Amino acid sequence: MSKAFTKEKDAEDEEIDLPALLLGGKNYITPQGYARLRSELLDLIDSERPKVVEIVHWAASNGDRSENGDYLYGKKRLREIDRRIRFLTKRLEIAEIVDPGTHRGSDQVFFGATVTYIDDFGQQRTITIMGIDETDSRESQVSWVSPVAQALLKAREGDEVTLSTPAGLRLLEIIEVGYPA
Known part of the structure; x- marks a missing residue:
């Protein structure tokens, strides 16, 4: 078959890979x-x-x-x-x-929680655990599949969890857990 009748794919025609989902x-x-x-x-x-x-x-x-x-x-x-x-x-x-409001009043971290924690360097951070397609890092939102969210999920206020980073293990202490109304 002649090459004249084959369609070459442009780089711009290729499908965009979807952000990774867990198994x-x-x-x-x-x-x-x-x-x-x-x-x-x-x-x-x-x-x-x-x-x-x-x-x-x-x-x-x-x-x-x-x-x-x-x-x-x-x-x-x-x-x-x-x-x-x-x-x-x-x-x-x-x-x-998933409506995060169903967990309102709980001190355990689930999807949709706003979590305030202190790391082992004494830095306090507040993040909200959101869906993969709706996170906005400028709003301190992280995906529920991110390493920090995976470390925090199912922990409670006062718990210490271990976060594995490229620089090594870090300890995070959960200060507060909140959910939207």
């Missing part, structure tokens, strides 16, 4: 995180994609596509949108919605 494939997410991802998916399908399709259609009707920036950029943007739609669809299909 068993659980994808825990808060109701707010699920709603945010679903809203993004619906916006891409109902609003963003149709706009880009319209631009690409208009650009294609202008003639020569090889040097048509609107057409080339539009096709690239369509691939990005379609990739994001596939990603969101896959993640929402396997999502398990």
Whole structure:
């Protein structure tokens, strides 16, 4: 078969790997995180994609596509949108919605907990354990599969847990555990 009829994959056409899930494939997410991802998916399908399709259609009707920036950029943007739609669809299909408010009043660390701890260097930190697809490190949110979250899960206020880091083992003392209303 001639090479002229084979499609070569561009680096940009390759699928994005999903963030790793633990064995068993659980994808825990808060109701707010699920709603945010679903809203993004619906916006891409109902609003963003149709706009880009319209631009690409208009650009294609202008003639020569090889040097048509609107057409080339539009096709690239369509691939990005379609990739994001596939990603969101896959993640929402396997999502398990967990309401952290059900543990309110508990002193044990579960999914959705806001945990204040002191490490063995005397630094106090407060983190919130969230789903893989909804974490924001600027908001001190960590994924429930992260090493620090795995060390803290199921521990209680006052407990000391061991965190394995590349620099060695660290001791974390849990000061406070809280849940949203």
